[in-house]
Amino acid sequence: MGPQATTELLTILNERFPGAAEPSEYEGLVVAPARLLEVATFLRDEMGYRYLSLVSGVDYPQPTARFPARFEVVYHLFRESGGPLTLHVHADRDDPVVPSVVSIWPAANVHERETWDLMGIRFAGHPNLRRILLWEGFEGHPLRKDWHEVYYEADRKPFESRYPNGQPVMAEERAPLGDNLRYPPGWSPKEWQCLAEEAVYAPLEARPGGNGRRMPTDQVVVNLGPQHPSTHGVLRMVARLDGETIQQLEPVIGYLHRCHEKIGERNTWLANMPYTDRLDYVSSMSNNFGYAIAVEKLLGVEVPERAEYIRVIMAELTRIVRHLISIGSFTSDIGVYLTGMLYALEERELILDLFEMASGSRMMCNYFRFGGVARDLPEGWIPLAKELVYERLPRRIDEMERFTFNEVFRARSVGVGVLPADKAIAYGCTGPLLRASGVPYDVRRAEPYSLYGELDWDVAVAYNGDIHDRFVVRFEEMRQSLRIIRQALERMPEGPVLAGKVQPAVKVPAGEAYGRVEAPLGELGFYLVSDGSANPHRYRIRAPSFANLGVLGELCKGHLIADVVAILASIDITLGEVDR
Amino acid sequence: MTTQDARLPEVPPELRNNVRIGPLDWLSPLYNWSRKRSLWPLFGGLACCAFEMIAAAAARFDQARFGMEIVRPSPRQADLMIVSGTVTKRMAPQIVRLYNQMPEPKYVIAMGACAISGGPFKEGYNVVSGVDKLIPVDVYVPGCPPRPEALYNAFLALHAKWDRERLSQLRWYRKDVADEGIPVPELGPDLVDWRVVAKLQATEE
Numbered sequence: 001m002g003p004q005a006t007t008e009l010l011t012i013l014n015e016r017f018p019g020a021a022e023p024s025e026y027e028g029l030v031v032a033p034a035r036l037l038e039v040a041t042f043l044r045d046e047m048g049y050r051y052l053s054l055v056s057g058v059d060y061p062q063p064t065a066r067f068p069a070r071f072e073v074v075y076h077l078f079r080e081s082g083g084p085l086t087l088h089v090h091a092d093r094d095d096p097v098v099p100s101v102v103s104i105w106p107a108a109n110v111h112e113r114e115t116w117d118l119m120g121i122r123f124a125g126h127p128n129l130r131r132i133l134l135w136e137g138f139e140g141h142p143l144r145k146d147w148h149e150v151y152y153e154a155d156r157k158p159f160e161s162r163y164p165n166g167q168p169v170m171a172e173e174r175a176p177l178g179d180n181l182r183y184p185p186g187w188s189p190k191e192w193q194c195l196a197e198e199a200v201y202a203p204l205e206a207r208p209g210g211n212g213r214r215m216p217t218d219q220v221v222v223n224l225g226p227q228h229p230s231t232h233g234v235l236r237m238v239a240r241l242d243g244e245t246i247q248q249l250e251p252v253i254g255y256l257h258r259c260h261e262k263i264g265e266r267n268t269w270l271a272n273m274p275y276t277d278r279l280d281y282v283s284s285m286s287n288n289f290g291y292a293i294a295v296e297k298l299l300g301v302e303v304p305e306r307a308e309y310i311r312v313i314m315a316e317l318t319r320i321v322r323h324l325i326s327i328g329s330f331t332s333d334i335g336v337y338l339t340g341m342l343y344a345l346e347e348r349e350l351i352l353d354l355f356e357m358a359s360g361s362r363m364m365c366n367y368f369r370f371g372g373v374a375r376d377l378p379e380g381w382i383p384l385a386k387e388l389v390y391e392r393l394p395r396r397i398d399e400m401e402r403f404t405f406n407e408v409f410r411a412r413s414v415g416v417g418v419l420p421a422d423k424a425i426a427y428g429c430t431g432p433l434l435r436a437s438g439v440p441y442d443v444r445r446a447e448p449y450s451l452y453g454e455l456d457w458d459v460a461v462a463y464n465g466d467i468h469d470r471f472v473v474r475f476e477e478m479r480q481s482l483r484i485i486r487q488a489l490e491r492m493p494e495g496p497v498l499a500g501k502v503q504p505a506v507k508v509p510a511g512e513a514y515g516r517v518e519a520p521l522g523e524l525g526f527y528l529v530s531d532g533s534a535n536p537h538r539y540r541i542r543a544p545s546f547a548n549l550g551v552l553g554e555l556c557k558g559h560l561i562a563d564v565v566a567i568l569a570s571i572d573i574t575l576g577e578v579d580r
Numbered sequence: 581m582t583t584q585d586a587r588l589p590e591v592p593p594e595l596r597n598n599v600r601i602g603p604l605d606w607l608s609p610l611y612n613w614s615r616k617r618s619l620w621p622l623f624g625g626l627a628c629c630a631f632e633m634i635a636a637a638a639a640r641f642d643q644a645r646f647g648m649e650i651v652r653p654s655p656r657q658a659d660l661m662i663v664s665g666t667v668t669k670r671m672a673p674q675i676v677r678l679y680n681q682m683p684e685p686k687y688v689i690a691m692g693a694c695a696i697s698g699g700p701f702k703e704g705y706n707v708v709s710g711v712d713k714l715i716p717v718d719v720y721v722p723g724c725p726p727r728p729e730a731l732y733n734a735f736l737a738l739h740a741k742w743d744r745e746r747l748s749q750l751r752w753y754r755k756d757v758a759d760e761g762i763p764v765p766e767l768g769p770d771l772v773d774w775r776v777v778a779k780l781q782a783t784e785e
Contacts, residue, residue: 070680134706135670139769149705171702172709177780180669180698180709181770189768226674229653234626234671253779255671256627258702261633266703281628340639345638348724363631363725432702576627579668 002083011048016042025066025511026529028086033098036089040075040104046125047339049077049085050425051441052101052562053516054542055111056527060095061145071096071121076085076514076527076542079444084514091121100126110550114315118143118261129205133254136199139184140182142262150175150182156535157266203250204240219247224562226255230565231331233575237552237568241561249556251549251566256579264539268505269295270370272539277364279524280577283322285314286519288368293449295370295525298508299346301499303450307372309492312451314358314367315387315517316481316488320393322349322520323432323474327404329550330471330569334412343400352390357381370506372498382489389485394520397482401475413467417551417555417567420465420478427551430544431522432473433571465571486494505534512538521545521572541580545573604747612742617647619735622658623632627665629692629725636728644767646735655681656739660738666694666701667708667769673764679715684752687741689734690717693724699721700724708771714760742774 010029013021020035031039040232042048058072067090073497077085091098100123113132120141123129130136130394140147151171153159162168172178225236234255240248264272275496276291277284289311296303303311324344352362357378359367367374419429419430424437434441440461443450460476462469510532516525522544529538554566555571563578591599625633637643637651652658655678667675679688690711698709708712711717718741719734726734757778763774 013643015648024738101729135767137768149703151703153703177776179773179776180707181773181776182706183772183777183780184769187769189772189781192772194768194772196764225654226671227653229623233630255674256629256666256711257670257706258666258667259706263701263704278628278700282631342639345635347641348639349635362727363628380757476754546649568759 013042014524023441024088025064025084026510026515027083028069028092030088033089033091034101036087037101039087040101043077043085044104044246048079051078052076052105052107052428053078053084053523053547054514054525054527054540055101055108055115056538056540057115057121057143058529058540059119059143059145060427066257071119071448072317073098073115073138074527075101076525078446083447086512086514096121097124098122099124099187100495105148105428106426107547107550114546115140128197130202131254132544133257135196135254135481137195137275139182142259143265148257150177150180154235156267156533157271157337158270185233185559188520198519200236200238200252204248217242225252232573234571235568235573235575235578237564239556239561239564244560244562245565246556246559246561249553251552252574253546253549254580256341256575258580259575260541260580261539265536267536268534269508269536270397270504270506272536273368273456274322277366278522278576279541279580280322280519281363281572282325282546282574283318284363284365285318285367285381286322286517286524288365290515290517290519290524291449291526292368292515293435293517294513294528295508297515298511298528298530299370300369300509302376303372304499305493305498306376306494306495307497308451309488310373310377310497311359311368313356313457313485313488313492314365314373316485317351317354317385319481320478321351323478324348324400325571326520326572327400327471330566330572331404331409333411333569340400340403343396343403347393347396350392354381354385354388356374357384368500369498370423371500372496372497374502375498381491382513385485386489389482389489391480394479397475399476400529404471404475410468412563412566413471413570415464415520416559416563417570418557419467419551423554426463427554428547429522429551430547431518431520432460432470433522433548433551434476435460436462436469436473438463443523447516449517452484455484455487463563467566470570470572507532507534516542519544521574521577541577543577544580545571546578546580549573549578563567583785590779608747609743610744611747612745615742616739619648619660620648620658621648621651621660621662622655622678623651623653624661625693626667626671628720629664631697631723632728633662633664633691633731636731641728643732650734655679656683659685660687660689661715662689662691663695663711664691664725666699666759667711668706669708670706670767672708672714672771673766673775675711676762677712680764683748684759685702686710687718687738688715689719689721689738691721691730691731692726693722693736694709696720696722713773714765754762 021029021031024030053076056074060070064067069090071088076084089098115121117131219242222239225231226234236252275289328341328344356362359365419437421437421439424434427486440459442459457480460473462472508530510527514527525542527540531537555567584648690696695711698707701707719737722733735741765773
């Protein structure tokens with residue numbers, strides 16, 4: 001949203017709700033906490049901002065130019081097309097409370113829980129304000145600027161020399177316990193009680209079983225994961241069952257919470273690029289893309305044309321890899337065991353070869369730079385890519401489709417896990433999950449970035465919203481990706497691939513930006529706040545699978561426990577991104 | 581039949597031709613050879629490295645060549661745990677519990693920088709500084725993530741380790757060494773590692 005549109009919206013809001021909103025320091029509006037719910041309802045119902053993408057907390061321990069020291073809760077809202085509307089709500093630093101918007105956008109549920117967990121901002125009226133990534137009983141809220149880890153050295157990287165006297169210093173040597181552990185003073189293990197496990201089961205309401213039938217039965221609570229073959233990593237689900245029917249299901253996450261955001265706020269801007277690889281670790285190029293776009297918005301750099309073409313080709317190849325893996329793992333989850341996965345991994349290897357030629361690494365490519373890509377394509381890359389994209393992949397995708405849409409697949413997928421369009425929007429679902437529910441919303445079309453506005457392609461969409469349609473969308477998207485890559489390969493010009501020089505410590509002007517791309521799993525966004533230094537002040541990731549997972553409980557209700565596995569696989573999550 | 585060692589139990593006369601009681605070290609090469617060709621890894625991916633582990637099992641690389649076709653997610657029959665990814669504090673109790681549930685003989689491969697030391701995420705407040713803080717590790721595979729070839733090198737290193745093992749020295753055949761398992765950590769104000777807590781209390785007293 002440009003400055004002019006923001007001013008117009010401010011005028012409308014001030015007529016309707018006098019004194020509720022004022023311009024913010026950089027982007028969007030500041031809304032008074034007491035008026036937030038009214039303003040939000042108005043924005044959703046009358047201005048068309050039906051889509052809440054992200055809720056973030058930002059800590060300002062020092063006063064800024066116009067506002068005092070505070071916590072800020074930032075909401076990113078979207079309409080069918082165009083950029084974000086950013087709402088800021090200020091909260092007191094000693095006792096931060098902000099009204100919860102879960103009643104208006106259910107999508108806020110998981111984001112608000114995360115903000116409470118990591119930033120310690122309470123959301124009044126939230127139905128289940130418990131820790132989500134860390135466990136109940138953890139000491140402190142880590143993303144606050146005054147909270148330090150055990151291995152804390154300094155606020156900003158790069159640190160002082162690691163070899164002060166010619167000898168390396170290990171982090172363990174500086175830690176009091178010789179390990180990444182710390183217990184509060186006076187903490188006694190004898191009197192302490194473990195709260196973590198109880199809290200996991202707390203949302204499951206105890207209800208008598210039997211569904212009102214004559215025979216009295218008990219409902220049972222079953223754990224799936226974190227060590228489980230079908231959870232795609234370390235996801236855990238606790239389910240309350242009546243017989244074999246799911247009555248309630250809650251995902252329990254955080255088993256791969258690697259503190260991306262805390263580490264990212266200490267890194268230099270460029271040093272975060274390899275960390276983004278490890279978000280959705282199957283599609284590292286897309287993650288690079290999102291972060292590069294967000295930082296380029298702040299920097300105001302123009303990307304050379306050849307680099308844009310390379311970026312689009314890499315992002316679309318990544319999409320094919322990711323969708324192949326998701327189809328392969330789905331088929332193995334519904335009982336084909338490894339066959340489908342072998343089909344997928346065979347093609348993945350060939351695409352990873354291309355990535356390795358270009359970037360030097362198979363999986364963690366770290367290929368994008370601010371203003372371009374790290375290096376030009378090597379000799380022989382384009383003929384190989386052409387052979388793959390024109391000859392091999394179309395046939396293999398057809399073959400995989402014949403293999404996938406068989407009778408067993410249809411029996412397991414048609415009419416299972418149906419997600420209606422309005423619910424998908426309300427829960428903030430994106431990607432194939434949303435498009436399978438009949439909403440043709442694709443960031444590449446809604447807010448075109450890079451070359452997607454110029455190339456010729458269609459948004460894949462299906463209308464039944466069940467598991468079957470999610471895979472129809474994925475197959476169609478792979479074909480569209482091939483179409484995009486073919487055009488890009490034909491039109492790619494010669495020229496530089498990076499604007500300016502590679503700078504290890506780039507200075508980013510003060511400001512905030514939200515950069516987003518259509519990653520294979522959905523909308524991947526990076527919300528960045530810069531205070532003008534060599535490190536981000538706030539580095540916040542909008543992970544598509546984290547938001548999509550919020551709807552899992554709803555989708556599973558009333559289905560059999562065997563369908564949970566299929567529904568989860570059709571949502572398609574990567575734990576690296578869910579837990580960050 | 582040679583005369584029997586007086587310290588060992590006596591074999592009944594009718595079984596003397598069938599049963600041998602005594603040092604079995606001469607069988608070690610056969611024992612190790614067969615173990616090498618029937619490894620049963622525990623399937624469980626933690627993070628990024630899991631995908632390279634899966635790739636190592638799949639078509640291009642084919643880990644069946646190393647005698648490990650079967651990879652199943654239950655620890656009860658497994659004899660190799662590949663810790664493929666970042667071990668978080670939240671996951672630590674489960675890792676230890678899985679290790680305790682594996683029957684002897686059991687081995688651990690720490691795959692990737694995170695499993696070795698915490699890797700790029702070492703300073704994170706929820707990251708364990710290497711899985712060897714929790715369970716004993718046999719082979720470390722550097723890389724972020726290691727290529728499938730590197731993982732194969734780890735299997736070969738494990739095979740080499742077995743070649744040096746003698747039946748008489750194996751812990752799990754000895755009666756004088758009790759296997760009590762590793763105390764499972766719990767989630768408190770931080771990860772409650774009972775061994776660290778015990779040390780802490782000892783210094784306080």
